[in-house]
Amino acid sequence: TDKPVSSHTAFAWFKFPTPSIVIPSRERREVGIDIEVPENAESGGYYHAIILSEDDKIEKGSGPTVGVAQEIGTLVLIKVPGLIRESGKVVEMIPQKGIFWSQPIKILTRFENTGNIHIKPTGLLEIYNMFGQKEEVLQVNSSFGNVLPGTIRRYENDWSPSKMFFVLPRIGRYKVMGLMTYGTPSVIQKIDPFYFWLIPYKFVLAVLGTIVGFSVLMYTLLKIYKRHVISQYHRR
Numbered sequence: 001t002d003k004p005v006s007s008h009t010a011f012a013w014f015k016f017p018t019p020s021i022v023i024p025s026r027e028r029r030e031v032g033i034d035i036e037v038p039e040n041a042e043s044g045g046y047y048h049a050i051i052l053s054e055d056d057k058i059e060k061g062s063g064p065t066v067g068v069a070q071e072i073g074t075l076v077l078i079k080v081p082g083l084i085r086e087s088g089k090v091v092e093m094i095p096q097k098g099i100f101w102s103q104p105i106k107i108l109t110r111f112e113n114t115g116n117i118h119i120k121p122t123g124l125l126e127i128y129n130m131f132g133q134k135e136e137v138l139q140v141n142s143s144f145g146n147v148l149p150g151t152i153r154r155y156e157n158d159w160s161p162s163k164m165f166f167v168l169p170r171i172g173r174y175k176v177m178g179l180m181t182y183g184t185p186s187v188i189q190k191i192d193p194f195y196f197w198l199i200p201y202k203f204v205l206a207v208l209g210t211i212v213g214f215s216v217l218m219y220t221l222l223k224i225y226k227r228h229v230i231s232q233y234h235r236r
Contacts (some may be wrong), residue, residue: 008116008149010046010078010198012126013037037079043082044116045149049075077118077146079189080216086183087115091152092121095196104158111155111180115148120144123180125157130172135161140180169200 015034023029033050036203051073089112096106111121123140137155147153161170 008044008046010035010037010048010076013046014050020114037078037080041080042116043080043084045118046078046080047075047118047148048078048161051075052082074234078144079117084117086117087117087146087188088113088119088121088182089185090095090178090180090191093125093180093191094194095131095176097196099197099199102202103198104160105196105198106159107138107176109143109178109180110152110232111147111182112152113149114197117146118146119182120146120181121180126177127159128175128177129170130174135170135174140178156185170198171200173197173206176209 013035015036017032017034021029021031051071053071091110091112093107093109096108105127107178113119121141122144124138125136125138126134127136127138129135136159137157140155140157163169173195174197175193177193179188180191181188183212206208
């Protein structure tokens with residue numbers, strides 16, 4: 001017997017009636033595609049991308065020619081019934097760096113699908129300041145995109161905290177509590193807390209510059225005052 005089909009790519013299953021079609025301007029055309037699933041296909045999810053592109057043939061004249069190629073595609077997901085395994089795990093959920101000198105804060109999440117069917121994981125990121133107050137809740141995979149079997153998908157969340165009292169920028173050490181959920185029934189994976197620092201360098205430099213400038217001014221004024229006192233003493 002033939003070996004079971006184990007790849008999750010269904011490229012060979014798609015049969016097109018013709019290699020090309022002609023669609024007049026401002027018209028539409030329905031194109032039927034046959035999907036032939038092998039009898040020895042394993043249970044689970046399969047996928048294939050269908051991409052349509054314009055014919056790039058351009059009539060050449062005496063001068064140079066310029067062509068613009070356009071493509072449009074869609075992802076087709078196929079489910080072969082049988083023993084379906086929905087499983088996955090968070091490979092990592094970390095800030096892009098340990099110290100952020102400016103906004104936005106970027107938090108990266110990588111989720112691996114270890115099952116045999118496409119799944120739509122989603123998660124939450126709860127951000128707490130150094131005083132233990134919750135400042136923000138972010139959703140991971142808010143578009144509910146699929147993670148294909150045997151693949152790892154990366155998600156990126158940006159956070160731009162609002163200013164304190166509408167003037168002062170946020171500063172300090174922050175803690176993030178995260179979790180991911182997927183499947184039916186839902187499987188929840190909690191992530192160990194992780195931390196990052198937010199230190200707005202422009203604000204810090206401005207404060208330091210103000211302190212240094214004020215210190216120099218006070219030193220200069222004290223020096224002038226001291227000279228004035230000495231000169232008044234000698235006049236007596």
